[in-house]
Amino acid sequence: MKMKLAQLFIILISIFSMNANAQENKAPLKVGVIGLTHTHVHWIFGSEPRGEIEIVGIVEPNTELAKQYAEQYKFSLQKVYPTMQEMFDAVKPEAVTAFGTIYEHLEVVEAAAPLGIHVMVEKPLAVSRKHALRMQELAEKHKIHLLTNYETTWYPTTHKAYELAKEENTIGGIRKIMVHDGHKGPKRIGVNEEFLEWLTDPVQNGGGAEIDFGCYGVNILTWFMDGKRPNSVTAITQQLQPDNNPKVNDESIILLQYDSTVAVIQGSWNWPIGRKDMEIYGTEGVVYADNRNTLRVRISKGYDGFDEQVMKLEERTTPYDDPFALFAAVVKNEVVLEEYDLNALGNNMIVVEILDAVKKSAEQNKTIFLK
Structure with missing residues:
Protein backbone atom coordinates (compact mmCIF):
# COMPACT_ATOMS: atom_id res chain seq x y z
CA MET A 1 0.00 0.00 0.00
CA THR A 152 12.47 36.92 -47.24
CA THR A 153 12.58 34.19 -44.57
CA TRP A 154 8.85 34.72 -44.09
CA TYR A 155 7.93 34.54 -47.79
CA PRO A 156 5.95 31.36 -48.55
CA THR A 157 7.60 31.38 -52.00
CA THR A 158 11.09 31.15 -50.48
CA HIS A 159 10.21 27.87 -48.80
CA LYS A 160 8.14 26.47 -51.67
CA ALA A 161 11.04 27.15 -54.04
CA TYR A 162 13.37 25.23 -51.72
CA GLU A 163 10.87 22.37 -51.45
CA LEU A 164 10.42 22.09 -55.22
CA ALA A 165 14.05 22.52 -56.23
CA LYS A 166 15.88 20.82 -53.35
CA GLU A 167 13.56 18.28 -51.80
CA GLU A 168 11.38 17.19 -54.72
CA ASN A 169 13.95 17.60 -57.51
CA THR A 170 11.18 19.08 -59.70
CA ILE A 171 13.58 20.91 -62.03
CA GLY A 172 16.52 18.49 -61.95
CA GLY A 173 19.98 19.33 -60.66
CA ILE A 174 20.36 22.98 -59.69
CA ARG A 175 22.80 24.80 -61.96
CA LYS A 176 22.16 28.50 -61.43
CA ILE A 177 20.41 30.69 -58.85
CA MET A 178 19.74 34.38 -59.43
CA VAL A 179 18.54 36.59 -56.58
CA HIS A 180 17.40 40.20 -56.97
CA ASP A 181 16.74 42.49 -54.01
CA GLY A 182 16.41 46.22 -53.47
CA HIS A 183 14.60 49.45 -54.25
CA LYS A 184 15.25 53.01 -55.49
CA GLY A 185 17.52 53.81 -52.55
CA PRO A 186 16.96 54.83 -48.90
CA LYS A 187 16.74 58.56 -49.58
CA ARG A 188 14.55 58.20 -52.66
CA ILE A 189 12.00 56.00 -50.89
CA GLY A 190 11.93 58.45 -47.97
CA VAL A 191 13.31 56.55 -44.97
CA ASN A 192 13.34 58.63 -41.80
CA GLU A 193 16.37 60.74 -40.85
CA GLU A 194 17.50 58.51 -37.96
CA PHE A 195 17.60 55.44 -40.21
CA LEU A 196 19.13 57.20 -43.23
CA GLU A 197 21.98 58.58 -41.13
CA TRP A 198 23.47 55.17 -40.37
CA LEU A 199 22.14 53.08 -43.27
CA THR A 200 24.32 55.12 -45.65
CA ASP A 201 27.36 55.05 -43.34
CA PRO A 202 30.09 52.49 -44.23
CA VAL A 203 31.03 51.93 -40.57
CA GLN A 204 27.62 51.72 -38.94
CA ASN A 205 26.04 49.64 -41.74
CA GLY A 206 29.22 47.84 -42.82
CA GLY A 207 28.81 49.06 -46.39
CA GLY A 208 26.08 50.10 -48.81
CA ALA A 209 23.67 48.16 -51.01
CA GLU A 210 26.02 45.16 -51.20
CA ILE A 211 25.45 44.70 -47.46
CA ASP A 212 21.88 45.95 -47.11
CA PHE A 213 20.51 43.86 -49.98
CA GLY A 214 23.33 41.55 -51.03
CA CYS A 215 22.98 39.72 -47.72
CA TYR A 216 19.53 38.37 -48.67
CA GLY A 217 20.83 36.32 -51.58
CA VAL A 218 23.90 35.16 -49.68
CA ASN A 219 21.66 33.95 -46.84
CA ILE A 220 19.41 32.01 -49.22
CA LEU A 221 22.35 30.50 -51.14
CA THR A 222 23.97 29.31 -47.91
CA TRP A 223 20.70 27.59 -47.00
CA PHE A 224 20.32 26.00 -50.44
CA MET A 225 23.93 24.79 -50.35
CA ASP A 226 23.54 23.21 -46.88
CA GLY A 227 26.18 25.49 -45.40
CA LYS A 228 28.85 24.80 -48.02
CA ARG A 229 30.98 27.85 -48.70
CA PRO A 230 31.38 28.94 -52.31
CA ASN A 231 34.74 28.18 -53.87
CA SER A 232 35.09 31.79 -54.95
CA VAL A 233 33.47 35.22 -54.63
CA THR A 234 33.61 37.91 -57.30
CA ALA A 235 31.94 41.27 -56.82
CA ILE A 236 31.35 44.52 -58.65
CA THR A 237 30.15 47.53 -56.65
CA GLN A 238 29.52 51.05 -57.86
CA GLN A 239 28.14 54.38 -56.70
CA LEU A 240 25.45 55.56 -59.11
CA GLN A 241 23.74 58.08 -56.81
CA PRO A 242 26.62 60.13 -55.34
CA ASP A 243 24.28 62.90 -54.19
CA ASN A 244 22.06 60.49 -52.25
CA ASN A 245 24.69 58.01 -51.05
CA PRO A 246 27.98 59.94 -50.88
CA LYS A 247 29.78 57.54 -48.51
CA VAL A 248 28.78 54.13 -49.86
CA ASN A 249 28.15 52.10 -53.01
CA ASP A 250 24.55 51.71 -54.09
CA GLU A 251 24.96 49.04 -56.79
CA SER A 252 26.32 45.50 -56.44
CA ILE A 253 26.62 42.30 -58.46
CA ILE A 254 27.92 39.29 -56.54
CA LEU A 255 29.01 36.05 -58.24
CA LEU A 256 29.36 32.90 -56.14
CA GLN A 257 30.91 29.79 -57.66
CA TYR A 258 30.20 26.36 -56.15
CA ASP A 259 31.25 22.92 -57.44
CA SER A 260 28.24 22.44 -59.71
CA THR A 261 26.22 25.64 -59.23
CA VAL A 262 26.77 29.33 -59.87
CA ALA A 263 24.87 32.19 -58.25
CA VAL A 264 24.27 35.77 -59.33
CA ILE A 265 23.12 38.10 -56.54
CA GLN A 266 22.07 41.65 -57.38
CA GLY A 267 21.62 43.88 -54.35
CA SER A 268 20.81 47.40 -55.45
CA TRP A 269 19.49 50.80 -54.42
CA ASN A 270 18.92 51.56 -58.11
CA TRP A 271 15.93 49.40 -59.02
CA PRO A 272 13.15 51.62 -60.46
CA ILE A 273 10.63 49.26 -58.82
CA GLY A 274 11.33 47.59 -55.46
CA ARG A 275 11.79 43.83 -55.65
CA LYS A 276 12.67 40.69 -53.73
CA ASP A 277 12.61 37.72 -56.08
CA MET A 278 14.70 34.83 -57.31
CA GLU A 279 15.08 32.33 -60.16
CA ILE A 280 16.33 28.78 -59.70
CA TYR A 281 17.51 27.04 -62.88
CA GLY A 282 17.81 23.26 -63.02
CA THR A 283 18.67 20.81 -65.75
CA GLU A 284 14.97 20.27 -66.53
CA GLY A 285 13.24 23.54 -65.68
CA VAL A 286 13.01 26.75 -63.68
CA VAL A 287 11.37 27.93 -60.44
CA TYR A 288 10.49 31.62 -60.33
CA ALA A 289 9.74 33.04 -56.87
CA ASP A 290 8.22 36.26 -58.22
CA ASN A 291 7.26 37.83 -54.88
CA ARG A 292 6.03 36.85 -51.45
CA ASN A 293 3.07 34.75 -52.60
CA THR A 294 3.39 34.08 -56.36
CA LEU A 295 5.57 31.27 -57.68
CA ARG A 296 5.89 29.76 -61.17
CA VAL A 297 7.39 26.48 -62.30
CA ARG A 298 8.40 25.95 -65.92
CA ILE A 299 9.38 22.49 -67.18
CA SER A 300 11.35 22.43 -70.40
CA LYS A 301 9.85 21.15 -73.67
CA GLY A 302 12.14 21.11 -76.70
CA TYR A 303 14.39 24.08 -77.45
CA ASP A 304 12.45 27.02 -75.98
CA GLY A 305 9.06 25.55 -75.09
CA PHE A 306 7.77 24.82 -71.62
CA ASP A 307 4.81 23.79 -69.51
CA GLU A 308 4.09 26.36 -66.78
CA GLN A 309 2.32 26.04 -63.45
CA VAL A 310 1.46 29.19 -61.46
CA MET A 311 0.98 28.94 -57.70
CA LYS A 312 -0.63 31.49 -55.36
CA LEU A 313 0.59 30.55 -51.92
CA GLU A 314 -1.07 31.10 -48.55
CA GLU A 315 0.92 32.45 -45.62
CA ARG A 316 2.86 29.89 -43.62
CA THR A 317 1.50 28.51 -40.36
CA THR A 318 2.49 29.76 -36.90
CA PRO A 319 5.26 30.18 -35.80
CA TYR A 320 6.82 30.09 -39.28
CA ASP A 321 4.95 33.18 -40.47
CA ASP A 322 6.52 35.73 -38.11
CA PRO A 323 10.08 36.36 -36.87
CA PHE A 324 9.16 37.04 -33.27
CA ALA A 325 6.78 34.09 -33.01
CA LEU A 326 9.61 31.86 -34.22
CA PHE A 327 12.06 33.53 -31.84
CA ALA A 328 9.73 32.76 -28.93
CA ALA A 329 9.29 29.16 -30.09
CA VAL A 330 13.06 28.67 -30.34
CA VAL A 331 13.70 30.14 -26.88
CA LYS A 332 10.96 27.92 -25.41
CA ASN A 333 12.47 24.85 -27.14
CA GLU A 334 9.33 24.32 -29.20
CA VAL A 335 11.33 24.66 -32.42
CA VAL A 336 14.91 23.52 -33.02
CA LEU A 337 16.65 25.22 -35.92
CA GLU A 338 18.93 23.27 -38.22
CA GLU A 339 22.50 24.60 -38.32
CA TYR A 340 22.11 26.31 -41.69
CA ASP A 341 18.47 27.40 -41.48
CA LEU A 342 17.85 30.94 -42.69
CA ASN A 343 17.76 32.41 -39.17
CA ALA A 344 20.42 30.19 -37.65
CA LEU A 345 23.83 31.31 -36.43
CA GLY A 346 25.70 28.76 -38.55
CA ASN A 347 24.21 30.16 -41.75
CA ASN A 348 24.78 33.76 -40.80
CA MET A 349 28.42 33.29 -39.82
CA ILE A 350 29.00 32.17 -43.41
CA VAL A 351 26.95 35.11 -44.72
CA VAL A 352 29.27 37.57 -42.98
CA GLU A 353 32.35 35.69 -44.21
CA ILE A 354 31.08 35.94 -47.79
CA LEU A 355 30.16 39.62 -47.41
CA ASP A 356 33.70 40.34 -46.19
CA ALA A 357 34.96 38.62 -49.36
CA VAL A 358 32.50 40.70 -51.43
CA LYS A 359 33.98 43.94 -50.11
CA LYS A 360 37.53 42.67 -50.60
CA SER A 361 36.80 41.52 -54.16
CA ALA A 362 35.26 44.85 -55.15
CA GLU A 363 38.05 46.87 -53.56
CA GLN A 364 40.84 44.79 -55.14
CA ASN A 365 39.03 44.17 -58.44
CA LYS A 366 39.71 40.44 -58.32
CA THR A 367 38.13 37.10 -57.44
CA ILE A 368 38.52 36.00 -53.83
CA PHE A 369 39.01 32.29 -53.23
CA LEU A 370 37.71 31.09 -49.86
CA LYS A 371 39.85 28.75 -47.83
Whole structure:
Protein backbone atom coordinates (compact mmCIF):
# COMPACT_ATOMS: atom_id res chain seq x y z
CA MET A 1 0.00 0.00 0.00
CA LYS A 2 2.84 2.36 0.90
CA MET A 3 4.49 1.61 -2.43
CA LYS A 4 1.28 2.39 -4.34
CA LEU A 5 0.86 5.70 -2.48
CA ALA A 6 4.47 6.63 -3.20
CA GLN A 7 4.00 5.84 -6.90
CA LEU A 8 0.77 7.87 -6.98
CA PHE A 9 2.56 10.80 -5.34
CA ILE A 10 5.32 10.68 -7.97
CA ILE A 11 2.74 10.59 -10.77
CA LEU A 12 0.87 13.58 -9.32
CA ILE A 13 4.09 15.57 -8.96
CA SER A 14 4.96 14.77 -12.59
CA ILE A 15 1.53 15.93 -13.76
CA PHE A 16 1.79 19.19 -11.79
CA SER A 17 5.27 19.76 -13.20
CA MET A 18 4.10 19.13 -16.76
CA ASN A 19 1.16 21.50 -16.30
CA ALA A 20 3.47 24.18 -14.88
CA ASN A 21 5.84 23.83 -17.86
CA ALA A 22 2.91 23.98 -20.27
CA GLN A 23 1.62 27.17 -18.64
CA GLU A 24 5.11 28.68 -18.76
CA ASN A 25 5.38 27.90 -22.47
CA LYS A 26 1.97 29.49 -23.11
CA ALA A 27 3.07 32.74 -21.47
CA PRO A 28 4.41 35.30 -23.97
CA LEU A 29 8.17 35.66 -24.24
CA LYS A 30 9.34 38.76 -22.36
CA VAL A 31 11.24 40.78 -24.93
CA GLY A 32 13.25 43.99 -24.74
CA VAL A 33 13.63 46.15 -27.86
CA ILE A 34 17.13 47.62 -28.23
CA GLY A 35 17.01 50.75 -30.38
CA LEU A 36 14.37 52.43 -32.53
CA THR A 37 16.51 53.84 -35.34
CA HIS A 38 15.96 50.84 -37.65
CA THR A 39 12.48 51.23 -39.12
CA HIS A 40 12.03 47.45 -39.26
CA VAL A 41 11.14 47.97 -35.59
CA HIS A 42 7.57 48.63 -36.75
CA TRP A 43 7.47 44.88 -37.40
CA ILE A 44 7.82 43.88 -33.75
CA PHE A 45 5.27 46.45 -32.56
CA GLY A 46 2.86 45.07 -35.13
CA SER A 47 3.64 41.51 -34.08
CA GLU A 48 3.15 41.92 -30.32
CA PRO A 49 -0.70 41.73 -30.44
CA ARG A 50 -0.43 38.16 -31.79
CA GLY A 51 0.41 37.07 -28.26
CA GLU A 52 3.69 35.14 -28.65
CA ILE A 53 5.77 38.00 -27.22
CA GLU A 54 5.36 40.83 -24.73
CA ILE A 55 7.51 43.95 -25.10
CA VAL A 56 8.55 44.65 -21.50
CA GLY A 57 11.11 47.39 -22.14
CA ILE A 58 12.66 49.57 -24.83
CA VAL A 59 16.14 51.10 -24.98
CA GLU A 60 16.35 54.38 -26.88
CA PRO A 61 18.35 57.43 -25.74
CA ASN A 62 16.67 59.65 -28.38
CA THR A 63 13.62 60.76 -26.39
CA GLU A 64 11.96 62.51 -29.34
CA LEU A 65 12.16 59.36 -31.42
CA ALA A 66 10.81 57.32 -28.52
CA LYS A 67 7.87 59.71 -28.18
CA GLN A 68 6.97 59.25 -31.85
CA TYR A 69 6.77 55.48 -31.46
CA ALA A 70 4.97 55.76 -28.12
CA GLU A 71 2.28 57.91 -29.72
CA GLN A 72 1.92 55.58 -32.72
CA TYR A 73 1.81 52.31 -30.76
CA LYS A 74 0.22 53.59 -27.53
CA PHE A 75 2.86 52.48 -25.05
CA SER A 76 3.98 54.36 -21.95
CA LEU A 77 7.29 56.22 -22.03
CA GLN A 78 7.96 54.56 -18.66
CA LYS A 79 8.82 51.49 -20.75
CA VAL A 80 11.71 53.38 -22.35
CA TYR A 81 15.21 53.34 -20.82
CA PRO A 82 18.37 55.22 -21.85
CA THR A 83 20.70 52.20 -21.50
CA MET A 84 20.55 48.43 -21.82
CA GLN A 85 21.73 47.87 -18.27
CA GLU A 86 18.96 50.02 -16.82
CA MET A 87 16.37 48.12 -18.83
CA PHE A 88 17.84 44.74 -17.88
CA ASP A 89 17.83 45.66 -14.19
CA ALA A 90 14.27 47.00 -14.26
CA VAL A 91 12.31 44.45 -16.31
CA LYS A 92 14.48 41.29 -16.60
CA PRO A 93 13.74 40.39 -20.25
CA GLU A 94 14.16 36.80 -21.42
CA ALA A 95 15.24 37.98 -24.86
CA VAL A 96 16.04 41.14 -26.82
CA THR A 97 15.73 42.28 -30.42
CA ALA A 98 18.27 44.70 -31.90
CA PHE A 99 16.88 47.57 -33.97
CA GLY A 100 19.86 49.91 -34.00
CA THR A 101 22.82 50.00 -36.36
CA ILE A 102 24.49 46.81 -37.60
CA TYR A 103 27.71 47.93 -35.90
CA GLU A 104 25.84 47.95 -32.56
CA HIS A 105 24.84 44.28 -32.84
CA LEU A 106 28.08 43.25 -31.13
CA GLU A 107 27.43 45.66 -28.26
CA VAL A 108 23.96 44.15 -27.75
CA VAL A 109 25.33 40.60 -27.59
CA GLU A 110 28.16 41.66 -25.27
CA ALA A 111 25.60 43.09 -22.84
CA ALA A 112 22.90 40.43 -23.14
CA ALA A 113 24.75 37.11 -23.48
CA PRO A 114 26.48 37.10 -20.05
CA LEU A 115 23.02 37.53 -18.49
CA GLY A 116 21.62 34.57 -20.41
CA ILE A 117 19.39 36.83 -22.52
CA HIS A 118 18.69 35.53 -26.04
CA VAL A 119 19.19 37.87 -29.01
CA MET A 120 17.63 38.40 -32.43
CA VAL A 121 19.24 40.96 -34.76
CA GLU A 122 18.13 42.39 -38.08
CA LYS A 123 20.06 41.30 -41.15
CA PRO A 124 22.95 40.96 -41.55
CA LEU A 125 24.37 39.45 -38.37
CA ALA A 126 27.39 41.77 -38.15
CA VAL A 127 29.44 44.40 -40.00
CA SER A 128 32.50 42.14 -40.20
CA ARG A 129 33.73 38.63 -39.57
CA LYS A 130 35.69 39.92 -36.57
CA HIS A 131 32.46 41.17 -34.96
CA ALA A 132 30.63 37.97 -35.94
CA LEU A 133 33.26 35.70 -34.40
CA ARG A 134 33.08 37.58 -31.11
CA MET A 135 29.28 37.36 -31.14
CA GLN A 136 29.42 33.63 -31.84
CA GLU A 137 31.94 33.12 -29.03
CA LEU A 138 29.67 34.90 -26.54
CA ALA A 139 26.54 33.09 -27.68
CA GLU A 140 28.17 29.68 -27.35
CA LYS A 141 29.87 30.47 -24.03
CA HIS A 142 26.66 31.68 -22.39
CA LYS A 143 24.37 29.22 -24.21
CA ILE A 144 22.02 31.75 -25.74
CA HIS A 145 20.19 31.68 -29.05
CA LEU A 146 21.45 34.27 -31.55
CA LEU A 147 19.16 34.61 -34.56
CA THR A 148 19.19 36.88 -37.60
CA ASN A 149 15.98 38.14 -39.21
CA TYR A 150 15.47 38.58 -42.96
CA GLU A 151 12.21 39.64 -44.58
CA THR A 152 12.47 36.92 -47.24
CA THR A 153 12.58 34.19 -44.57
CA TRP A 154 8.85 34.72 -44.09
CA TYR A 155 7.93 34.54 -47.79
CA PRO A 156 5.95 31.36 -48.55
CA THR A 157 7.60 31.38 -52.00
CA THR A 158 11.09 31.15 -50.48
CA HIS A 159 10.21 27.87 -48.80
CA LYS A 160 8.14 26.47 -51.67
CA ALA A 161 11.04 27.15 -54.04
CA TYR A 162 13.37 25.23 -51.72
CA GLU A 163 10.87 22.37 -51.45
CA LEU A 164 10.42 22.09 -55.22
CA ALA A 165 14.05 22.52 -56.23
CA LYS A 166 15.88 20.82 -53.35
CA GLU A 167 13.56 18.28 -51.80
CA GLU A 168 11.38 17.19 -54.72
CA ASN A 169 13.95 17.60 -57.51
CA THR A 170 11.18 19.08 -59.70
CA ILE A 171 13.58 20.91 -62.03
CA GLY A 172 16.52 18.49 -61.95
CA GLY A 173 19.98 19.33 -60.66
CA ILE A 174 20.36 22.98 -59.69
CA ARG A 175 22.80 24.80 -61.96
CA LYS A 176 22.16 28.50 -61.43
CA ILE A 177 20.41 30.69 -58.85
CA MET A 178 19.74 34.38 -59.43
CA VAL A 179 18.54 36.59 -56.58
CA HIS A 180 17.40 40.20 -56.97
CA ASP A 181 16.74 42.49 -54.01
CA GLY A 182 16.41 46.22 -53.47
CA HIS A 183 14.60 49.45 -54.25
CA LYS A 184 15.25 53.01 -55.49
CA GLY A 185 17.52 53.81 -52.55
CA PRO A 186 16.96 54.83 -48.90
CA LYS A 187 16.74 58.56 -49.58
CA ARG A 188 14.55 58.20 -52.66
CA ILE A 189 12.00 56.00 -50.89
CA GLY A 190 11.93 58.45 -47.97
CA VAL A 191 13.31 56.55 -44.97
CA ASN A 192 13.34 58.63 -41.80
CA GLU A 193 16.37 60.74 -40.85
CA GLU A 194 17.50 58.51 -37.96
CA PHE A 195 17.60 55.44 -40.21
CA LEU A 196 19.13 57.20 -43.23
CA GLU A 197 21.98 58.58 -41.13
CA TRP A 198 23.47 55.17 -40.37
CA LEU A 199 22.14 53.08 -43.27
CA THR A 200 24.32 55.12 -45.65
CA ASP A 201 27.36 55.05 -43.34
CA PRO A 202 30.09 52.49 -44.23
CA VAL A 203 31.03 51.93 -40.57
CA GLN A 204 27.62 51.72 -38.94
CA ASN A 205 26.04 49.64 -41.74
CA GLY A 206 29.22 47.84 -42.82
CA GLY A 207 28.81 49.06 -46.39
CA GLY A 208 26.08 50.10 -48.81
CA ALA A 209 23.67 48.16 -51.01
CA GLU A 210 26.02 45.16 -51.20
CA ILE A 211 25.45 44.70 -47.46
CA ASP A 212 21.88 45.95 -47.11
CA PHE A 213 20.51 43.86 -49.98
CA GLY A 214 23.33 41.55 -51.03
CA CYS A 215 22.98 39.72 -47.72
CA TYR A 216 19.53 38.37 -48.67
CA GLY A 217 20.83 36.32 -51.58
CA VAL A 218 23.90 35.16 -49.68
CA ASN A 219 21.66 33.95 -46.84
CA ILE A 220 19.41 32.01 -49.22
CA LEU A 221 22.35 30.50 -51.14
CA THR A 222 23.97 29.31 -47.91
CA TRP A 223 20.70 27.59 -47.00
CA PHE A 224 20.32 26.00 -50.44
CA MET A 225 23.93 24.79 -50.35
CA ASP A 226 23.54 23.21 -46.88
CA GLY A 227 26.18 25.49 -45.40
CA LYS A 228 28.85 24.80 -48.02
CA ARG A 229 30.98 27.85 -48.70
CA PRO A 230 31.38 28.94 -52.31
CA ASN A 231 34.74 28.18 -53.87
CA SER A 232 35.09 31.79 -54.95
CA VAL A 233 33.47 35.22 -54.63
CA THR A 234 33.61 37.91 -57.30
CA ALA A 235 31.94 41.27 -56.82
CA ILE A 236 31.35 44.52 -58.65
CA THR A 237 30.15 47.53 -56.65
CA GLN A 238 29.52 51.05 -57.86
CA GLN A 239 28.14 54.38 -56.70
CA LEU A 240 25.45 55.56 -59.11
CA GLN A 241 23.74 58.08 -56.81
CA PRO A 242 26.62 60.13 -55.34
CA ASP A 243 24.28 62.90 -54.19
CA ASN A 244 22.06 60.49 -52.25
CA ASN A 245 24.69 58.01 -51.05
CA PRO A 246 27.98 59.94 -50.88
CA LYS A 247 29.78 57.54 -48.51
CA VAL A 248 28.78 54.13 -49.86
CA ASN A 249 28.15 52.10 -53.01
CA ASP A 250 24.55 51.71 -54.09
CA GLU A 251 24.96 49.04 -56.79
CA SER A 252 26.32 45.50 -56.44
CA ILE A 253 26.62 42.30 -58.46
CA ILE A 254 27.92 39.29 -56.54
CA LEU A 255 29.01 36.05 -58.24
CA LEU A 256 29.36 32.90 -56.14
CA GLN A 257 30.91 29.79 -57.66
CA TYR A 258 30.20 26.36 -56.15
CA ASP A 259 31.25 22.92 -57.44
CA SER A 260 28.24 22.44 -59.71
CA THR A 261 26.22 25.64 -59.23
CA VAL A 262 26.77 29.33 -59.87
CA ALA A 263 24.87 32.19 -58.25
CA VAL A 264 24.27 35.77 -59.33
CA ILE A 265 23.12 38.10 -56.54
CA GLN A 266 22.07 41.65 -57.38
CA GLY A 267 21.62 43.88 -54.35
CA SER A 268 20.81 47.40 -55.45
CA TRP A 269 19.49 50.80 -54.42
CA ASN A 270 18.92 51.56 -58.11
CA TRP A 271 15.93 49.40 -59.02
CA PRO A 272 13.15 51.62 -60.46
CA ILE A 273 10.63 49.26 -58.82
CA GLY A 274 11.33 47.59 -55.46
CA ARG A 275 11.79 43.83 -55.65
CA LYS A 276 12.67 40.69 -53.73
CA ASP A 277 12.61 37.72 -56.08
CA MET A 278 14.70 34.83 -57.31
CA GLU A 279 15.08 32.33 -60.16
CA ILE A 280 16.33 28.78 -59.70
CA TYR A 281 17.51 27.04 -62.88
CA GLY A 282 17.81 23.26 -63.02
CA THR A 283 18.67 20.81 -65.75
CA GLU A 284 14.97 20.27 -66.53
CA GLY A 285 13.24 23.54 -65.68
CA VAL A 286 13.01 26.75 -63.68
CA VAL A 287 11.37 27.93 -60.44
CA TYR A 288 10.49 31.62 -60.33
CA ALA A 289 9.74 33.04 -56.87
CA ASP A 290 8.22 36.26 -58.22
CA ASN A 291 7.26 37.83 -54.88
CA ARG A 292 6.03 36.85 -51.45
CA ASN A 293 3.07 34.75 -52.60
CA THR A 294 3.39 34.08 -56.36
CA LEU A 295 5.57 31.27 -57.68
CA ARG A 296 5.89 29.76 -61.17
CA VAL A 297 7.39 26.48 -62.30
CA ARG A 298 8.40 25.95 -65.92
CA ILE A 299 9.38 22.49 -67.18
CA SER A 300 11.35 22.43 -70.40
CA LYS A 301 9.85 21.15 -73.67
CA GLY A 302 12.14 21.11 -76.70
CA TYR A 303 14.39 24.08 -77.45
CA ASP A 304 12.45 27.02 -75.98
CA GLY A 305 9.06 25.55 -75.09
CA PHE A 306 7.77 24.82 -71.62
CA ASP A 307 4.81 23.79 -69.51
CA GLU A 308 4.09 26.36 -66.78
CA GLN A 309 2.32 26.04 -63.45
CA VAL A 310 1.46 29.19 -61.46
CA MET A 311 0.98 28.94 -57.70
CA LYS A 312 -0.63 31.49 -55.36
CA LEU A 313 0.59 30.55 -51.92
CA GLU A 314 -1.07 31.10 -48.55
CA GLU A 315 0.92 32.45 -45.62
CA ARG A 316 2.86 29.89 -43.62
CA THR A 317 1.50 28.51 -40.36
CA THR A 318 2.49 29.76 -36.90
CA PRO A 319 5.26 30.18 -35.80
CA TYR A 320 6.82 30.09 -39.28
CA ASP A 321 4.95 33.18 -40.47
CA ASP A 322 6.52 35.73 -38.11
CA PRO A 323 10.08 36.36 -36.87
CA PHE A 324 9.16 37.04 -33.27
CA ALA A 325 6.78 34.09 -33.01
CA LEU A 326 9.61 31.86 -34.22
CA PHE A 327 12.06 33.53 -31.84
CA ALA A 328 9.73 32.76 -28.93
CA ALA A 329 9.29 29.16 -30.09
CA VAL A 330 13.06 28.67 -30.34
CA VAL A 331 13.70 30.14 -26.88
CA LYS A 332 10.96 27.92 -25.41
CA ASN A 333 12.47 24.85 -27.14
CA GLU A 334 9.33 24.32 -29.20
CA VAL A 335 11.33 24.66 -32.42
CA VAL A 336 14.91 23.52 -33.02
CA LEU A 337 16.65 25.22 -35.92
CA GLU A 338 18.93 23.27 -38.22
CA GLU A 339 22.50 24.60 -38.32
CA TYR A 340 22.11 26.31 -41.69
CA ASP A 341 18.47 27.40 -41.48
CA LEU A 342 17.85 30.94 -42.69
CA ASN A 343 17.76 32.41 -39.17
CA ALA A 344 20.42 30.19 -37.65
CA LEU A 345 23.83 31.31 -36.43
CA GLY A 346 25.70 28.76 -38.55
CA ASN A 347 24.21 30.16 -41.75
CA ASN A 348 24.78 33.76 -40.80
CA MET A 349 28.42 33.29 -39.82
CA ILE A 350 29.00 32.17 -43.41
CA VAL A 351 26.95 35.11 -44.72
CA VAL A 352 29.27 37.57 -42.98
CA GLU A 353 32.35 35.69 -44.21
CA ILE A 354 31.08 35.94 -47.79
CA LEU A 355 30.16 39.62 -47.41
CA ASP A 356 33.70 40.34 -46.19
CA ALA A 357 34.96 38.62 -49.36
CA VAL A 358 32.50 40.70 -51.43
CA LYS A 359 33.98 43.94 -50.11
CA LYS A 360 37.53 42.67 -50.60
CA SER A 361 36.80 41.52 -54.16
CA ALA A 362 35.26 44.85 -55.15
CA GLU A 363 38.05 46.87 -53.56
CA GLN A 364 40.84 44.79 -55.14
CA ASN A 365 39.03 44.17 -58.44
CA LYS A 366 39.71 40.44 -58.32
CA THR A 367 38.13 37.10 -57.44
CA ILE A 368 38.52 36.00 -53.83
CA PHE A 369 39.01 32.29 -53.23
CA LEU A 370 37.71 31.09 -49.86
CA LYS A 371 39.85 28.75 -47.83
